[in-house]
Amino acid sequence: xxxxxxxxxxxxxxxxxxxxxxxxxxxxxxxxxxxxxxxxxxxxxxxxxxxxxxxxxxxxxxxxxxxxxxxxxxxxxxxxxxxxxxxxxxxxxxxxxxxxxxxxxxx
Amino acid sequence: xxxxxxxxxxxxxxxxxxxxxxxxxxxxxxxxxxxxxxxxxxxxxxxxxxxxxxxxxxxxxxxxxxxxxxxxxxxxxxxxxxxxxxxxxxxxxxxxxxxxxxxxxxxxxxxxxxxxxx
Numbered sequence: 765x766x767x768x769x770x771x772x773x774x775x776x777x778x779x780x781x782x783x784x785x786x787x788x789x790x791x792x793x794x795x796x797x798x799x800x801x802x803x804x805x806x807x808x809x810x811x812x813x814x815x816x817x818x819x820x821x822x823x824x825x826x827x828x829x830x831x832x833x834x835x836x837x838x839x840x841x842x843x844x845x846x847x848x849x850x851x852x853x854x855x856x857x858x859x860x861x862x863x864x865x866x867x868x869x870x871x
Numbered sequence: 872x873x874x875x876x877x878x879x880x881x882x883x884x885x886x887x888x889x890x891x892x893x894x895x896x897x898x899x900x901x902x903x904x905x906x907x908x909x910x911x912x913x914x915x916x917x918x919x920x921x922x923x924x925x926x927x928x929x930x931x932x933x934x935x936x937x938x939x940x941x942x943x944x945x946x947x948x949x950x951x952x953x954x955x956x957x958x959x960x961x962x963x964x965x966x967x968x969x970x971x972x973x974x975x976x977x978x979x980x981x982x983x984x985x986x987x988x989x
Contacts, residue, residue, distance in 0.1 A: 808979035
């Protein structure tokens with residue numbers, strides 16, 4: 765099983781700041797098979813990025829992704845109030861696993 | 872749209888069957904999955920089924936106890952859960968892939984709650 769470790773556990777930032785979220789895999793995965801999801805309280809998760817860097821439908825361009833091998837990053841260039849949420853990375857290269865999540869909270 | 876049903880409170884060792892009803896898209900073109908979230912915890916992929924039921928997958932934590940199936944004529948997917956344990960307590964989401972069985976999850980239901988407790 766591929767284990768995904770996200771860091772930090774919590775990111776405290778102000779609106780307008782840049783957020784950088786990390787996802788590290790226990791073994792190398794294809795860049796085609798790494799996704800990020802956003803979950804707000806009381807809501808189902810929502811696909812943000814797939815294939816490491818492709819934005820899902822309706823996702824603004826302040827969201828971007830990068831990485832390869834075992835290290836992947838989700839960057840939110842300028843945080844908007846609606847971006848404060850929990851973010852999960854997911855690999856779908858070998859079966860499917862999720863990271864434990866990073867909470868982006870208002871500072 | 873994906874709408875889950877069948878969640879309930881059950882005692883350990885008992886069985887439960889979850890249903891997922893799909894609408895608004897060509898159901899037979901998509902793989903469907905179950906993802907669960909224990910209270911206050913993260914996401915865990917549980918099971919998945921391809922459009923033609925030829926490919927099935929299960930997490931190790933449920934293998935041998937859970938069975939996924941689908942009925943394309945009814946636009947529905949089912950999760951038969953046997954030998955339930957306390958650690959199966961979670962909100963169970965029905966999820967759709969992006970048209971590729973090996974793709975990301977691009978649509979989620981609102982979930983149905985399963986509570987396993989004596």
